[in-house]
Amino acid sequence: xxxxxxxxxxxxxxxxxxxxxxxxxxxxxxxxxxxxxxxxxxxxxxxxxxxxxxxxxxxxxxxxxxxxxxxxxxxxxxxxxxxxxxxxxxxxxxxxxxxxxxxxxxxxxxxxxxxxxxxxxxxxxxxxxxxxxxxxxxxxxxxxxxxxxxxxxxxxxxxxxxxxxxxxxxxxxxxxxxxxxxxxxxxxxxxxxxxxxxxxxxxxxxxxxxxxxxxxxxxxxxxxxxxxxxxxxxxxxxxxxxxxxxxxxxxxxxxxxxxxxxxxxxxxxxxxxxxxxxxxxxxxxxxxxxxxxxxxxxxxxxxxxxxxxxxxxxxxxxxxxxxxxxxxxxxxxxxxxxxxxxxxxxxxxxxxxxxxxxxxxxxxxxxxxxxxxxxxxxxxxxxxxxxxxxxxxxxxxxxxxxxxxxxxxxxxxxxxxxxxxxxxxxxxxxxxxxxxxxxxxxxxxxxxxxxxxxxxxxxxxxxxxxxx
Ligand code: SF4
Numbered sequence: 385x386x387x388x389x390x391x392x393x394x395x396x397x398x399x400x401x402x403x404x405x406x407x408x409x410x411x412x413x414x415x416x417x418x419x420x421x422x423x424x425x426x427x428x429x430x431x432x433x434x435x436x437x438x439x440x441x442x443x444x445x446x447x448x449x450x451x452x453x454x455x456x457x458x459x460x461x462x463x464x465x466x467x468x469x470x471x472x473x474x475x476x477x478x479x480x481x482x483x484x485x486x487x488x489x490x491x492x493x494x495x496x497x498x499x500x501x502x503x504x505x506x507x508x509x510x511x512x513x514x515x516x517x518x519x520x521x522x523x524x525x526x527x528x529x530x531x532x533x534x535x536x537x538x539x540x541x542x543x544x545x546x547x548x549x550x551x552x553x554x555x556x557x558x559x560x561x562x563x564x565x566x567x568x569x570x571x572x573x574x575x576x577x578x579x580x581x582x583x584x585x586x587x588x589x590x591x592x593x594x595x596x597x598x599x600x601x602x603x604x605x606x607x608x609x610x611x612x613x614x615x616x617x618x619x620x621x622x623x624x625x626x627x628x629x630x631x632x633x634x635x636x637x638x639x640x641x642x643x644x645x646x647x648x649x650x651x652x653x654x655x656x657x658x659x660x661x662x663x664x665x666x667x668x669x670x671x672x673x674x675x676x677x678x679x680x681x682x683x684x685x686x687x688x689x690x691x692x693x694x695x696x697x698x699x700x701x702x703x704x705x706x707x708x709x710x711x712x713x714x715x716x717x718x719x720x721x722x723x724x725x726x727x728x729x730x731x732x733x734x735x736x737x738x739x740x741x742x743x744x745x746x747x748x749x750x751x752x753x754x755x756x757x758x759x760x761x762x763x764x765x766x767x768x769x770x771x772x773x774x775x776x777x778x779x780x781x782x783x784x785x786x787x788x789x790x791x792x793x794x795x796x797x798x799x800x801x802x803x804x805x806x807x808x809x810x811x812x813x814x815x816x817x818x819x820x821x822x823x824x825x826x827x828x829x830x831x832x833x834x835x836x837x838x839x840x841x842x843x844x845x846x847x848x849x850x851x852x
Contacts, residue, residue: 385415385416385417385434386406386411386415386416386417386434386435386436387416387417387418387419387434387435387436388402388403388406388416388417388418388419388436388467389402389419389420390402390418390419390420390421390467391420391421392420392421392536392539393420393460393536393560394459394460394536394537394539394540395420395459396455396456396459399418399455399459399467399470400455402418402436403470403471403474404445405436405438406436406471407445407471407474407475407478408443408445412475413468413471413472413475416468416471418464418467418468447474447477447478447481448477448481448484449671450484450485450671451473451474451477451484453671454484454495454496454499455470455473455474457498457499457502457503458470458495458498458499458502459536460502460535460536460537460540461498461499461501461502461535461536462534462535462536463498466498469491469494469495469498470495472491473491473492473495476491501534501535502535502537503668503669505533505534505535505537506537506540506541506668508533509531509533509537509538509541510541510544510663510666511663512531513529513531513545513556514529515527515528515529515549515554516528516529516581516582517582518582520553524553525552525553526553526554526555527549527552527553527554527555528554528555528556528557528581528582529554529555529556529557529581530557530558530576530578530580530581531556531557531558532558532559533558533560536560538556538558538560538561538563539561539563539572542556542563542570543666544666545563545565546565546570547665547666548662548666549565550567551567552565552567553565553566553567557576557580557581558575558576559575559576559577560575561573561574561575562574562575562576653686653687653771653772653773654686656686656771657686657768657771657772660681660764660767660768660771661681664679664681664737664764665678665679665681666679667679667737667738667764669760669761669763670738670756670757670760670761671757672736672738672739672740672753672757672761673738675739675741676697676702676738676739676740677702677703677705677739678702678705679705679737679738680697680701680702680705680706680707680734680737680738680739681707681733681737681764682707682731682732682733682734682765682768683706683707683731683732683733684728684729684730684731684732684733684772685728685729685730685731686731686771686772687772687773688729688730688731688772688774689729689774689775689776689847689848689850689851690725690729690730690731690774690775690776690778690843690844690847691730691731691732691733691768691769691772691774691776691777691778692716692730692731692732692733692777692778692780693733693734693735693765693777693778693779693780693784693787693788694707694708694712694732694733694734694735694780694781694784694816695734695735695736695752695753695780695781695783695784695816695818696734696735696736696737696738696739696740696750696753696783697734697737697738697739698710698711698712698739698750698818699739699741699748699750701713701739702738702739702748707732707733707734708732711818711821712816712817712818712821713817715817715820715821716780716817719817719833719836719837719840720840722837722840723837723838723840723841723844724841724844725840725841725843725844731768731772731774733765733768734765734784735753735758735761735762735765735779735783735784735786735787735788736753736757736758736761736783736787737761737764738761740752740753740757752783753783755786758783758786758787761787762787762790765787765788769807770807773807773809774809774847775809775810775846775847775850775851776809776810776811776812776843776846776847776850777805777809777810777811777812778811778812778813778814778839778840778843779811779812779813779814780814780815780816780817781795781815781816781818781819782794782795782816783816784813784816785798785813788805788811788813789803789811789813793813795813795814795815798813799813799814799815799839800814800839800842802846809850810846810850812839812842812843812846814836814839814840814843815832815836815839817836819832820832820833820836
């Protein structure tokens with residue numbers, strides 16, 4: 385029985401090398417056993433092992449990028465069967481490459497579910513991990529956090545925390561591994577126990593004050609706070625000690641918050657948007673982050689009454705890191721001015737936050753995001769809308785409309801009339817300004833431009849009316 389040895393639970397490179405060699409030797413999946421580290425375990429004890437046959441030097445082997453991305457995520461799942469399942473999929477893909485797009489296939493579905501569970505766990509670690517401050521022997525502070533992930537995500541998440549807390553010294557302790565950042569280098573250590581992490585300290589007090597100030601009682605109505613903050617993590621989160629009190633006083637605070645928001649529009653929303661932008665900077669929910677330069681997050685006042693959703697950043701936006709600055713954005717600015725809508729009072733973002741393109745020579749040619757990319761990125765625009773709470777949201781083009789409405793729509797059929805959105809606000813659909821740029825005939829372009837300006841004038845008026 386060939387025994388494929390991996391260095392660690394998240395050893396994707398080791399799995400890929402072994403799987404490639406096994407597939408080239410045409411070894412059936414049920415004949416391979418996978419081992420992490422030196423621990424064979426009871427299951428394979430006593431079974432004669434043979435090494436994985438080396439791949440012939442001239443052997444060629446290729447699989448789709450989609451499978452590689454899927455496998456990279458699934459490898460992080462806690463299920464010990466994942467190595468064999470991925471290898472089975474790999475063998476099937478060699479015979480039937482289109483299988484990667486067959487979402488009805490049971491194995492494909494199971495792997496996708498595993499990938500989703502891993503992505504959720506990665507998100508939870510980013511959202512629910514809390515640091516406590518300790519003072520080290522040299523008198524300098526170190527921030528230490530305890531977390532119990534469900535999957536093997538610690539190493540995969542390390543880059544996010546390095547980017548986010550680059551200037552701090554910090555350690556993240558988990559039962560499986562610990563990671564430590566000293567401001568310059570990341571090191572790893574063995575797993576730790578809950579007791580190794582410090583308890584309450586001044587950082588917690590500061591965090592509690594911050595949390596109490598951003599606590600939004602309106603969220604209680606949707607139950608989203610409970611959903612987003614699983615009880616499992618509550619004991620590691622200093623602010624959860626406040627939750628019963630916050631809920632009890634929610635009604636009173638809600639009216640207070642409205643008053644405060646009126647007095648200082650967008651004060652808290654700005655904090656929330658900043659935190660969201662920071663988190664989106666490390667997003668890997670779909671493969672588009674890889675070739676793109678950076679996440680292009682939305683921008684505009686956090687209390688904007690009018691929010692526009694475009695398709696995705698273009699070449700210039702990708703380099704600048706800002707939405708709507710390329711040729712289509714400039715046309716949008718001109719149309720907004722002609723419509724009498726103050727662009728500076730509106731929030732602009734995109735349905736998909738990374739630039740999708742095809743390289744052609746030195747040029748990068750725009751490529752339309754597909755359904756799964758739009759769906760993956762919907763999470764971000766929904767968060768932006770939840771924070772900004774616009775009275776009117778305008779989808780510019782089919783991709784934006786699909787993201788806003790959660791279904792494919794025809795622009796010509798949905799354009800020009802308000803659509804009631806689930807949160808009680810109003811949605812509108814019109815064309816994307818890049819559509820106007822692509823019209824070759826001057827007369828028709830002028831005609832369509834005038835229609836676009838008229839759409840903008842109407843949504844501007846609606847936003848003013850609804851905002852009172
Ligand atoms: S396109 Fe959206 S979902 Fe995909 S990686 Fe970028 S930010 Fe994440």
